Structures are given as C-alpha cells and as structure tokens.
Amino acid sequence: MASPCIVLFNKPFQVLSQFTDGEGRQTLKDFIDVPDVYAAGRLDRDSEGLLVLTNDGKLQHKLAHPEAKTSKTYWVQVEGEPNYAAVNSLARGVELKDGMTLPAKVKRIDPPPVWDRYPPVRFRQSIPTSWLSITITEGRNRQVRRMTAKVGHPTLRLIRYRVGSWTIDGIDNGQYLTVPL
CATH class of the missing domain: 3.30.70.580 (Pseudouridine synthase I, catalytic domain, N-terminal subdomain)
Structure with missing residues (x-):
C-alpha cells in the first residue's frame, strides 16, 4: 500500500x-x-x-x-458592491430553500492576486464588481453562490482559497x- x-x-x-x-x-x-x-x-x-x-x-x-465542520475560505467576485447590511446578513446566516446557513466570516477584500480565467468573467460597464472573503463550515450544494444571490449580489467567480x-x-x-x- x-x-x-x-x-x-x-x-x-x-x-x-x-x-x-x-x-x-x-x-x-x-x-x-x-x-x-x-x-x-x-x-x-x-x-x-x-x-x-x-x-x-x-x-x-x-x-x-x-458534521466535521471543516472550515473553508472562498474568494468571491460578486456583481455590485455589497453594503454593510448585505455583508452582515451573510455573516449572520441567510435563509435558503434548504434552511438557514450557519454564521460565516465575511469581509470585503481587494481583488486577490489570482490567475486570469478563460473565458473571463462577464464584464458590464454599468455594473461594478467587488470581492468578498467568505469562510463557512458547512458544505451545502452551491452554498456560497446561493448565499450571495440571496443578498442581491450574484457570484461571478468563486475561488476556494483554503480548506x-x-x-x-x-x-x-x-x-x-x-x-x-
């Protein structure tokens, strides 16, 4: 072996x-x-x-x-610029179709030093994008994407930074x- x-x-x-x-x-x-x-x-x-x-x-x-609750940190590029209420809502937990998410660690971050993506993320001149760092201990199907959409800021790019x-x-x-x- x-x-x-x-x-x-x-x-x-x-x-x-x-x-x-x-x-x-x-x-x-x-x-x-x-x-x-x-x-x-x-x-x-x-x-x-x-x-x-x-x-x-x-x-x-x-x-x-x-049940092991291994924490995972994601760098998330979202549509728009989440305000304090949106970030705070993500941090407290949001109600999804499969129930309330556990509290998360969420903060706005500068664009991380990452590789170019092919194809690139869609760009719309009239809608800015911003980056969040989101740390969760759950692993529901497409959880981070569903969480950011729930607070009005759909995920454009999702990079898992840490497990x-x-x-x-x-x-x-x-x-x-x-x-x-």
Whole structure:
C-alpha cells in the first residue's frame, strides 16, 4: 500500500472534481498523476481553487463530511458592491430553500492576486464588481453562490482559497503539490 499522502490541487475553471467523465470534459486525470487518491469533497465545475485529494479514507471522510465542520475560505467576485447590511446578513446566516446557513466570516477584500480565467468573467460597464472573503463550515450544494444571490449580489467567480489549514498559496492554477500525511 502507498504511504498516506495529500494532494493539494489548484483546480482550474471548467474541470470536473472527478477522474472520469463520459462526456469528454476535463477531469482530474488531465492534471494529476498520483495513483489512488480521491477528492475529499467537491468543487463545482464552474468554481476554481483548492481541491484536497488523499489516499487516506478516514481523512477523506473527515474533510468531506458535513458534521466535521471543516472550515473553508472562498474568494468571491460578486456583481455590485455589497453594503454593510448585505455583508452582515451573510455573516449572520441567510435563509435558503434548504434552511438557514450557519454564521460565516465575511469581509470585503481587494481583488486577490489570482490567475486570469478563460473565458473571463462577464464584464458590464454599468455594473461594478467587488470581492468578498467568505469562510463557512458547512458544505451545502452551491452554498456560497446561493448565499450571495440571496443578498442581491450574484457570484461571478468563486475561488476556494483554503480548506482547513491548507491553502493554494504557491500552487499555480492547474498544478498540484503532494504533501506527506
């Protein structure tokens, strides 16, 4: 058996968080050549950033399971400029169709030093965009996107910066780093 390891992958836009796809779309197999690792959680195809993979089943379960409450930080480019009330609402928790979200850490940030995205985010001269840092401990389906839409600021670009204590610092988009467990 291979020694336990963790793969930190900076997932590009439009790449599936799985190793196979019957439709010919890009998958993890196109980027990662480490055998027997599996994603600990998911990152939507239209989201970018940190995806943690491991060959340790217990760690994978812990990171992916909602009850573990592993914190994750996202850099979120939103339409418009959220005011204090919108940011405060996100921080307190918002009511979604599947219930109230837990409180989140939310702050406005300067545009982060990230890679260009292809295709680029739509640009509309009459509507500014801004960036938020949002840290959550849940992992509901498309949760951050639904939260920002609920407060009137739809997500244009979503980059997961951190999972637990791991970040994308020093990992170029489309690249990965293997760390021993």
